[in-house]
Amino acid sequence: MSKANKESLSVGTKIEYRKDFKDIYLPKTMPVIIDVPKMKYVMISGEGDPNGEEFARVSEALFSLSYAVKMSYKSNEVPAGYYEYTVFPLEGIWDLVDKSKPATDKSNLKYTIMIRQPDFLTDELFDRFVKRTKKKKQNPYLEKLTFGEIAEGLCCQIMHVGSFDDEPESFARMEAFCEEEGYVRSDYTHREIYLSDPRKTEVTKLNTVLRFAVRRFR
Template sequence: MTKYEWKKQDKALYIPGQKPVLIDVPEMQYFTIQGKGDPNGEVFKVHVEALYAMSYAIRMMPKQGVTPEGYFEYTVFPLEGHWDLDEEGRKLDYLDKKHLVYTLMIRQPSFITEELFGWALEQVQRKKKQINVEAVRFEKITEGPCVQAMHIGSYDNEPETFALMEQYCAEQQLRRAEKTHKEIYLSDARKTVPEKLKTVLRFRVERDI
């Protein structure tokens, strides 16, 4: 069987152009973890490590002698983040990152079950005791109709792309369904200069009628 690579098979979801588009995002499975505060802090880093540890535990199952029904070769999906502000942060007329509330997630292949999630938890807890995965959850999430676009550049410049997405909504008789938004990280911020970072920006929309 050909290796499943999200950059090829799911280009519409993960590799949009810089021009905003409307897309219907179906139900998918994720490992998730919730957090709060500045993403430049240590807590955020710990959460990311936990998600990747769990995701690679699943990816490498056959090397541990476990090949579940329906297993197929695939590339681990990118890190995603669903972003909001706490109540105090919404009252401010500027962004204070300490008030950010987020759910980080990494999509999982269709063969994942609650039992395999439990197996991965046990594996990471036993083999990588320095990584705390107790807060990781297994969820099915449906985003539905969304507008998305590729943002190239610093995370701090994302408002420029969001403005284009809002303009697209106005032209297409759409409106944002909520203030929150999704980010999908296609670049490793540790190894990529800010002006070359690639991030998919996405928010849910409704028909404006």
């Protein structure tokens, strides 16, 4: 890459999700309604306890690919339209395998976890980065990564502070808020966005965005 091209990458403002997308990633601890736009994600689906080894390896595959995209400005083939940005946080859409079992049975969970990607990433570039990452990382879940767009649309969300096990309290507040404001939950899957590293953060200080789809009923 030429010196001129390298210098051009440093021009402009770095995109940081905590500053540039506060409405999406940094809600208050009170429920709000938000219209979430279409965004690009690298994703992978699975089942089982998120505290297990498999989930850790799945997450590792997502971050490996995401950092390969971010650091691609150092390569000889800088993606067209590349801009500097902070890697987005891990997110997950959660559901139950067997709806007759309680949500507290973590072995009964199924998920699609994902990391948002910059606008310049294309299907062709995604395939290229997967191949490159597989040469550096021995992770079988890299083969199962997919790339696509998701438009969540109208949602209720809140910042949940504390243990994942206490999330039902926040969901109850969200549903009560929706009823008061004339909305009803339209999908019983939900999204979580992990803003804290549970390996390094006290349980009482974990920050997790909780979100579910809604529609107006009045």
